[in-house]
Structure formats: C-alpha cells, structure tokens
Amino acid sequence: MFASPVVDLNQIATVPVLMGNTKRAVGNKKPKLECGLSMVIRTSDDAPMLPQDALNMLKAGNERYLSGDVEAKHVCAGVRGALKNQGQRPAATILGCADSRVALDFVFDTNPGDLFVVRNAGNVCGAPSGGLIGSIEYSVGHLQTQLVVVLGHTNCGAVAAATGTRIAQSTEGLSDCLKALVERLEQPVDEAIKQSPGATQCDIVELGIKLNVWHTIEELLRNSSVLKAALLAGTLEIHGGVYCLENGHVDWMGQHPEQQHLLDGSSNVVCGVCVN
Numbered sequence: 001m002f003a004s005p006v007v008d009l010n011q012i013a014t015v016p017v018l019m020g021n022t023k024r025a026v027g028n029k030k031p032k033l034e035c036g037l038s039m040v041i042r043t044s045d046d047a048p049m050l051p052q053d054a055l056n057m058l059k060a061g062n063e064r065y066l067s068g069d070v071e072a073k074h075v076c077a078g079v080r081g082a083l084k085n086q087g088q089r090p091a092a093t094i095l096g097c098a099d100s101r102v103a104l105d106f107v108f109d110t111n112p113g114d115l116f117v118v119r120n121a122g123n124v125c126g127a128p129s130g131g132l133i134g135s136i137e138y139s140v141g142h143l144q145t146q147l148v149v150v151l152g153h154t155n156c157g158a159v160a161a162a163t164g165t166r167i168a169q170s171t172e173g174l175s176d177c178l179k180a181l182v183e184r185l186e187q188p189v190d191e192a193i194k195q196s197p198g199a200t201q202c203d204i205v206e207l208g209i210k211l212n213v214w215h216t217i218e219e220l221l222r223n224s225s226v227l228k229a230a231l232l233a234g235t236l237e238i239h240g241g242v243y244c245l246e247n248g249h250v251d252w253m254g255q256h257p258e259q260q261h262l263l264d265g266s267s268n269v270v271c272g273v274c275v276n
C-alpha cells in the first residue's frame with residue numbers, strides 16, 4: 001500500500017513536480033501542488049477559471065474517464081490541509097441529478113476543490129427558498145466560478161416518473177414532497193409529450209431530459225438576479241449537458257438558445273422548452 005507523503009504546508013509553493021502530470025493544466029498554468037502521486041488541486045490562491053477553460057477542463061476530464069486514463073486520486077493530508085487553509089476556488093459549478101450512478105468526480109476526473117456541486121432528483125431549479133439557487137449564487141458571486149453546468153442524464157428516474165404521472169394524469173401514491181418535485185418537471189415533460197406524437201414513453205423521457213435541462217436554466221435566470229447580472233457582465237456562462245449512463249459520454253448542449261431573450265426580456269419567450 002502506498003504510504004502518504006507528509007507535505008509541509010509551508011513548503012507547498014515549492015513542492016517540486018515529481019511526476020510531471022500536466023494533463024489538467026489549462027493554458028500555461030502549471031499544477032500548483034503535487035502530493036505523492038500526481039494530484040492537482042485548486043485553492044483560492046488560483047485565479048478564477050474562465051468559462052471556456054473550465055469547459056475545456058470538464059471535457060478533457062470526461063475524455064480521460066472514457067479512455068480509462070484517469071488521474072490518481074490520492075488525497076493526502078497535504079491536499080486536505082491546503083484546501084482547508086487556502087480555501088476554495090472551484091473551476092465550475094454543476095447542478096446535476098442526485099442519481100447515484102452519475103458520480104461527477106468520476107465523470108469529469110476531478111479532484112476535491114474542482115467542482116461546486118448541487119444535486120437533486122431531476123436536476124430541477126426549485127423554489128428560491130429551497131437553497132439551491134442561493135448555493136449557486138454563492139458559488140458564482142463569492143467563489144467566483146464562471147461556468148455553471150446544468151447536467152441531466154439518460155434514463156433519469158425523476159423525469160421518467162414525471163412522464164408516467166403526466167401520461168396517467170395521476171400522482172396517486174406519491175407523498176406531498178414527491179408530488180412537489182414531480183410538479184417541477186411537468187412543464188418540460190408536457191412539452192416532450194406534445195412534441196412526440198406516437199413516440200414510445202422511453203423516447204418521450206429522453207426528450208424530456210433534454211428539455212428539462214433548458215427549463216432548469218430558464219428557471220435559474222427567472223429567479224436569480226445575481227446569475228443574470230453575471231451573464232450580462234460576461235463573467236458567467238451557463239451550459240447544458242446530458243450524461244449518458246451507458247457509455248459515460250457527456251453530450252454538451254451549449255448555452256440556452258433563447259438566452260439573450262431571457263436576459264433582455266425582448267421576447268415573450270419565457271419557456272425555452274419549446275426550442276429544440
């Protein structure tokens with residue numbers, strides 16, 4: 001078993017790069033800490049990561065995950081100490097589904113300190129009082145992440161459940177809290193049903209998963225003046241994506257096609273689920 005090296009926090013800045021893992025370096029940025037094997041971590045000493053760099057980091061991590069060429073995950077005391085003492089500066093914020101099969105630090109081959117993550121079943125936005133929007137505002141406003149990703153996934157049980165209840169026109173058997181969750185998915189699911197005459201329920205669910213990603217982005221913009229201001233200032237991008245449970249690939253959807261209209265109110269379009 002590998003013995004954890006002791007990293008003197010006072011010497012972190014001068015810890016030599018012993019194994020030269022620069023796969024995760026963005027641009028000319030060098031890994032700032034290497035602990036034992038090749039773990040690279042971000043702390044508040046790092047500059048905020050630009051949206052495109054953060055997106056490229058996630059894409060590269062997903063490629064490593066797909067190829068099996070992932071970085072060593074050896075979280076030693078030095079890594080934990082640096083994260084505690086130097087604070088966090090995550091590269092990106094992700095709003096994802098709580099599904100246990102979508103393990104984000106695996107999917108993106110990321111390390112502690114890389115991702116600020118909020119999750120719930122169905123990756124829905126929820127009410128302002130629920131804490132989710134405030135969490136994302138904290139990440140964007142205080143931790144200075146410049147990329148938010150709303151990440152759905154194939155075979156999402158929450159979207160499938162909402163589709164079933166809409167087709168059956170019944171929520172019988174669901175608790176009040178589960179009904180409230182399903183209600184959050186009604187709009188994109190109804191749109192998927194409308195757009196898919198004659199389709200199988202499976203196909204409706206898969207379309208609903210994509211429309212729900214757009215819908216969640218719309219809800220974030222409707223409810224958060226902080227996120228809207230950051231988008232308008234050019235210090236934030238919000239991208240959608242769908243993770244495939246079967247092959248591990250993230251299908252990137254880009255930014256909301258009606259984002260400009262959602263921001264400037266120049267259109268009556270308030271529901272991007274109408275947009276494919």
Ligand SMILES: [Zn+2]
Nearest residue numbers: 097099156157
């Ligand atoms: Zn799900």
